[in-house]
Amino acid sequence: AQSVAQPEDQxxxxxxxxxxxxxxxxxxxxxxxxxxxxxxxxGLQFLLKYITGDNxxxxxYGFEAEFNKSQTSFHLKKPSALVSxxxxxxxxxxxxxxxxxxxxxxxxxxxxxx
Amino acid sequence: EAGVAQSPRYKIIEKRQSxxxxxxxxxxxxxxxxxxxxxxxxxxxxxQFQNNGVVDDSQLPKDRFSAERLKGVDxxxxxxxxxxxxxxxxLCASSEADQETQYFGPGTRLLVL
Numbered sequence: 001a002q003s004v005a006q007p008e009d010q011x012x013x014x015x016x017x018x019x020x021x022x023x024x025x026x027x028x029x030x031x032x033x034x035x036x037x038x039x040x041x042x043g044l045q046f047l048l049k050y051i052t053g054d055n056x057x058x059x060x061y062g063f064e065a066e067f068n069k070s071q072t073s074f075h076l077k078k079p080s081a082l083v084s085x086x087x088x089x090x091x092x093x094x095x096x097x098x099x100x101x102x103x104x105x106x107x108x109x110x111x112x113x114x
Numbered sequence: 115e116a117g118v119a120q121s122p123r124y125k126i127i128e129k130r131q132s133x134x135x136x137x138x139x140x141x142x143x144x145x146x147x148x149x150x151x152x153x154x155x156x157x158x159x160x161x162q163f164q165n166n167g168v169v170d171d172s173q174l175p176k177d178r179f180s181a182e183r184l185k186g187v188d189x190x191x192x193x194x195x196x197x198x199x200x201x202x203x204x205l206c207a208s209s210e211a212d213q214e215t216q217y218f219g220p221g222t223r224l225l226v227l
Contacts, residue, residue: 034215043205043218045119045155092158102216103172104156 001028004093006105013081014113021076023091023107032072034092034102035065044090050074061085081112116140118219125150126225132194135222136186139208145169147216148181148191149205157205163189196226 004025015020025031032051036044048059054065065076076089093104119138127133139146144165149157152191160179161171166186174181183189193200203223207216 026118036218041220043207043220044216050217092156099154099169100219101162101172104158106154106156 002093002100002103003087003095004103004105006089006108008108009014009057009106010052010111012079012111012113013023013057016080019078019081019110019112021083021089021110022092023105025074025091026071026072029097031072031074032094033065033067035063035074036090036092036104037061038088038090038107040087047076047089047102057096070109076081081110083112083114086110093099118206118208118217120204120219120222122222124223124225126227127196128227129198130195132192133196133208133224134193135191135204135224137182137189137191137206137219139189139206140162140217141221143208143217145211145212145214146183146189147207149200149207151203151205151221153202156172160191189200196224198226200224201226 034049035047037047038044040072047063050057050067058064063078067074088107088109090107092102094100094102120145121136148160148172150160152159161181162169163183166183180190203221205221206219209216
């Protein structure tokens with residue numbers, strides 16, 4: 001079985017400060033990891049993904065994520081938060097080999113305070 | 115490039131009524147997904163199509179939910195009869211290939227009274 005956990009329901013950060021949204025995962029194999037963002041009344045938008053290679057993945061809107069195999073984590077980061085980054089962020093995982101549906105986390109609401 | 119289209123955007127029905135949602139994926143995308151997103155939760159896969167064949171419907175409540183993608187392009191998800199707990203946002207997504215990056219539509223918000 002595979003699972004993904006987002007331990008924080010909400011993260012508050014001041015505009016201009018660095019932000020981190022946490023994600024840990026569990027798969028019985030090599031993980032294929034994603035981050036999506038959801039703005040109010042809209043569908044999910046792809047931010048970035050990790051398959052193999054460099055542990056630091058860069059994505060859209062200045063976001064990046066660091067894959068840490070020993071800690072089974074894939075935290076989302078941004079050096080300087082913008083008010084427009086306020087949204088709901090979802091981490092997702094699937095096993096890399098063979099078929100397995102993508103499993104989404106419960107989401108973390110990011111609030112960037114002006 | 116046009117995105118994933120869904121209609122309607124909102125729907126309010128009474129329990130035991132039926133409802134249908136429509137999705138048109140990005141042109142050329144072979145894989146189509148329907149998700150249910152209940153408030154406060156992440157999306158849950160209901161059904162995945164590869165062209166017009168079903169890849170995974172293990173979490174689809176088949177006694178009341180049905181979906182089809184007859185020509186391998188657009189798709190319809192139906193609920194009959196609806197229950198109160200079906201109130202959710204129904205998201206459609208598509209990808210070029212199985213389980214690659216998914217592109218989501220705006221969703222249909224269903225309220226069952």
